[in-house]
Amino acid sequence: MEPDAALKIIARGTEEIITLEDLRRKLASGRPLRIKLGVDPTRPDLHLGHAVVLRKMRQFQELGHKVILLIGDFTGMIGDPSGRSKTRPPLTLEETRANARSYVAQARKILLQDDEVFELRYNSEWLSRLSFEEVIRIAAQMTVAQMLEREDFKKRYTEGVPIGIHEFLYPLAQGYDSVALEADVEMGGTDQKFNLLVGRDLQKFYGQEPQVLVLMPLLVGLDGVEKMSKSLDNYVGVSEEPAVMFKKLMRVPDEVLPDYFRLLTDLEPAEVEEVVGKGGMVGAHRVLARILTAAYAREVIPAWLDRAFYERLGYRLEEAGRDRQPRQPELAELAGVVAQAEARYDEVARGGVPDDVPTVEIDPAELKDGRIWVARLFTLAGLTRSNGEARRLIQNRGLRIDGEVVTDPNLEVSLERPLILKRGKDRFARVRLRG
CATH class of the missing domain: 3.10.290.10 (RNA-binding S4 domain)
Structure with a gap:
């Protein structure tokens, strides 16, 4: 694929790319790029907020690049301070690895597992072996003033809330991960920008070409206010039962529904407008719920959650989602799963009681x-x-x-x-x- 066409796919839905020109140049090199995503498995479950970044990783895979899912089993013992108003309780190495097993199993619903396009690593491989001398050399690349430029650290310092010295080590450790992996690109949410920039600086210090940052927006949860989080109970899990996922997606606040389409599907903005025009907000919710319920009911989600995928399930965007027979017989069972989830939602909405009440x-x-x-x-x-x-x-x-x-x-x-x-x-x- 031509570099500009690949760049258009990658850039869609992103919040910021640092820098766009560097990414264009790397894509034009013709070699498979190494795309890093670091995760601290502080919780064992993935939700659609995680899927925003993981789907972008999948797009890199579809373009022939290798994604590296980096499990921060070592940094998890520090605890990512990003967005935190107080020091995060550290986890043990055993806790992070137990959570990681569940995390990786769920990530397989989105990421391809072929060796050519996937690599699973743990940062304890190198961080646990760093000498204290090397830690000092790394720490010398940042100043306290630079650390306090972070909004969360600045706020806590101003309010007199304690900041542990070990928390300053977190972005340095995450940055060193990029050095160890020789990452070409690092993915993350907008709340990770500071940490990812540290990776660029450390790569320069170690004589490597700086990684490109691809920053994704944070998905707002079902409350319409806070970012999606299991601790806030405003989440949709990637492994939810179809009926539960459908029900939750029908509860997405109207004002953030366009963001869900933009970040979680591949429908064009004009197509989303068409859906709303034909079926109103309720019809648009049904289209979103059908697409995502069908996608995540599969063992691995499709590469593109677009009009073609929706219509293969037996629906039509231009008719506000009116039912049709699946265009592909192998999707008949999947379409049946979606129809059953939707029927249960409608039954409850009419005041009925589901058959599977606990x-x-x-x-x-x-x-x-x-x-x-x-x-x-x-x-x-x-x-x-x-x-x-x-x-x-x-x-x-x-x-x-x-x-x-x-x-x-x-x-x-x-x-x-x-x-x-x-x-x-x-x-x-x-x-x-x-x-």
Whole structure:
């Protein structure tokens, strides 16, 4: 592929490339580039926010370049301070490696695994062997003033929040990773810009050609405010069950829906406008949910989540997603998975109860005179985190029992028969007395 055509593919959806001319020159060299993505597996699960960067890595693979998934098992013991308002609790080497196994398994849904285009590395390979003398040489390449240019460090320093010396070592360690791997390109979110720039500086110090930085936007979560994060419970996991993924994608706030199309699919902006024009925001949500539910229900997602992929599933963009038979018989099963997930969503939206509601058995010891406090019941059922949260939801008419809104926070409930509990629009549990 011509360098300019490859550059157009890579540049799409990026926030910033440092520098675009350097990337054009590297692509024009004709040799396979080494594309680095460093991850600290502080949590074992991947969500669509991670997929934004991983999909861009996949595009490099499709163009014939090698991606290096670098597991920061050693730097995970420091903890990335990026965006942190306080020192992050360090993990043990064993914890980072356990999380890494899950991380890598899920990343395989997006990244190709052929040796020609994929390499898995752990930075303990070289960081654990660095002498203290070499650490001093590396540390000498940065000043305290430069470190305090980082917004998170600057804010903490100004507010008198402690900054550990080991946190200053994090960007240096991440930068040295680029030296060890001789990276041509490093990927990351916009919050990683400082760390990635350090990699360029250290490569120059060690006599290497500086890496190009490809910075991707941070995907806003389902709350429409914060970046997608499992800790904020505003995420869509890449390994979610199809029905769960479809339901969550239908909850994407309207104002950030264009970003989801831009960062997670390959539909053209004009096509997205066409979808909204034909089916409104609800229709656009359905198109997004269908594409991504189908893609992540596969063992490996398709290279391009575009109009062609959508129409092969049996839908038409110009008809606001009206059903059609899959154009390829081998996609019939996948189309059926999507249709089933959508049907379940519609059933719940109409007030129905899904067939696969989880059943929770209540210990008879929780009952007093054959009854249980309603707030305690919802908490035991796993629909609320505490009795206090249950009380607040009752006051806001957010909880139901067998379809009836619970209005009395002091209600005592009998469990003579199984009951269907519901929180909000789509969270259910069936409760019954144990034994």
